[in-house]
Each structure stands twice: as structure tokens, then as C-alpha cells.
Amino acid sequence: MMLVEVTAPAAEALPVAMLRDHLRLGTGFGMAEDAAETAALAGFLRAAIATVEARTGKVLLARRFRLRLEAWRDPEGQPLPLAPVEAVERVETADATGVSVVVDAGLYRLVPDMQRPVLAPVGAFLPAVPLGGFAEITLRAGFGAEWAQVPADLAQAVLLLAARYHEDRSFAGSAGALPFGVGALIEPWRSVRVLGGRGNPRGRA
Known part of the structure; x- marks a missing residue:
């Protein structure tokens, strides 16, 4: 089996402003500085989204x-x-x-x-x-094309994880466990791996 992502989430759908507020970061330091910071925050969000999606099997942004x-x-x-x-x-x-x-x-x-x-x-x-x-x-x-359509607990998990990536740059590449708060938020959404059995594939009662 090979799964390929054909299209990526639109940049404007990423909650960069929400992450900036969560981190209590200011703006107005200059266009170049703001653009660089925005790009960095978007990168942390994409990494956090990818991690949450991989752990849950749920696609956040369509x-x-x-x-x-x-x-x-x-x-x-x-x-x-x-x-x-x-x-x-x-x-x-x-x-x-x-x-x-x-x-x-x-x-x-x-x-x-x-x-x-x-x-x-x-x-x-x-x-x-x-x-x-x-x-x-x-x-x-995906849950929808806009961030507001992502379930609140998964959205919060992404913000917490992106903030962790921002605060500790070495954590982004870590293979260790997720922060406790993030793990608790995504746990109810984790997929039950039952694809090995036939189960009830056609939705019959």
C-alpha cells in the first residue's frame, strides 16, 4: 500500500494568528521579521498537524x-x-x-x-x-477546508504541540512521546487498528 498526499493544506487555513496569540508574540518589528516569523510559525503548525494526523489517522484540514x-x-x-x-x-x-x-x-x-x-x-x-x-x-x-471546522480538542492539541516545537526546537525532530496534554487530547480520536480482519466492511448490520 502506498498513500500519497496530492494537495497540501492552504497556507491561509493554518491558524498562524492563533498560535502567535498563544505564544504571546508581538508584531510590527518590520516586514522582513514578521514574514520570517510567520513562515516559521506555519512550519511548526504543519509539523504539529502531521504528527497529530499520524497518531490519530484523522485528516484535520481537507x-x-x-x-x-x-x-x-x-x-x-x-x-x-x-x-x-x-x-x-x-x-x-x-x-x-x-x-x-x-x-x-x-x-x-x-x-x-x-x-x-x-x-x-x-x-x-x-x-x-x-x-x-x-x-x-x-x-x-478532512474535517473541512477551514480551521474552525477542526474539532476543538484536536485543534488545541495542534496549538500545544506547535508551541512546544517553537519553544524547544530540538523537540520537533524527537521520536519521544508526545507531551502529556497533547496525548490526552488526541487519545479519544486514535484509530482502532482493525484492518487485519474482515470485520463488517460493507456496513451491514
Whole structure:
């Protein structure tokens, strides 16, 4: 499986002003200084967002992703590794030579779920993946395009973590545990890793 982020969060969607207020930083020191500080704060926010998303499996700001699979985990319904998924925009299958075919959108549907959204077939099974080929799913995921649409506890976790990165530059590259407050905020959102089993992929009762 290979997951690629096709589009990044828009710069204007990042809560730079909120982080600046949280850190009690001033402005007006000059255009160059303010621009450099804004860029640095945006970088800390992107790093914090990436960390929170990796720990929870939740996409905070909406954007497009592409998922490539060598085979369906379950042809009765393919679990998707991100949530919430807004839409599946395109599904393709490709043969061993790389020649791809767009799958008719009438042959599949999205089963939304905050923990494990699923690409489900309209019929019995998803279209077969050619031997030696792959399937590629293009999807849009995220709570929304604006920071106000991010759940409050996840938004607060990002601000706390970005502030930690700002205050301790060495922490940003640390592989250690998250600060306690951040971990407590994101814990209810952490995904339950159940993709190894078949479970109930098509949303049946």
C-alpha cells in the first residue's frame, strides 16, 4: 500500500494568528521579521498537524490523497486508511504494463465512518485488480477546508504541540512521546487498528 498526499493544506487555513496569540508574540518589528516569523510559525503548525494526523489517522484540514494498492484487502469492501473521507473521486485499475482503466463510478460507493471508512462495491465485489497490476483510489479527506471546522480538542492539541516545537526546537525532530496534554487530547480520536480482519466492511448490520 502506498498513500500519497496530492494537495497540501492552504497556507491561509493554518491558524498562524492563533498560535502567535498563544505564544504571546508581538508584531510590527518590520516586514522582513514578521514574514520570517510567520513562515516559521506555519512550519511548526504543519509539523504539529502531521504528527497529530499520524497518531490519530484523522485528516484535520481537507485535501486530496491517492491510495495505491497491489490487491484489495477484501474485495467485498476496501478499508481506507484515513478519516473522515468526504468523497471518493476516482478509482482506477492498471495492468502489469501500467495501462490503466477508470472504474465506472456506479460500481462502487463510499461507506463513511469516523474510524474506518470503506470503499464498497455496489454489487458483490470490487472490480478485479489485474495480476501484477494495481488499483488506485483518489479521495478527498478532512474535517473541512477551514480551521474552525477542526474539532476543538484536536485543534488545541495542534496549538500545544506547535508551541512546544517553537519553544524547544530540538523537540520537533524527537521520536519521544508526545507531551502529556497533547496525548490526552488526541487519545479519544486514535484509530482502532482493525484492518487485519474482515470485520463488517460493507456496513451491514
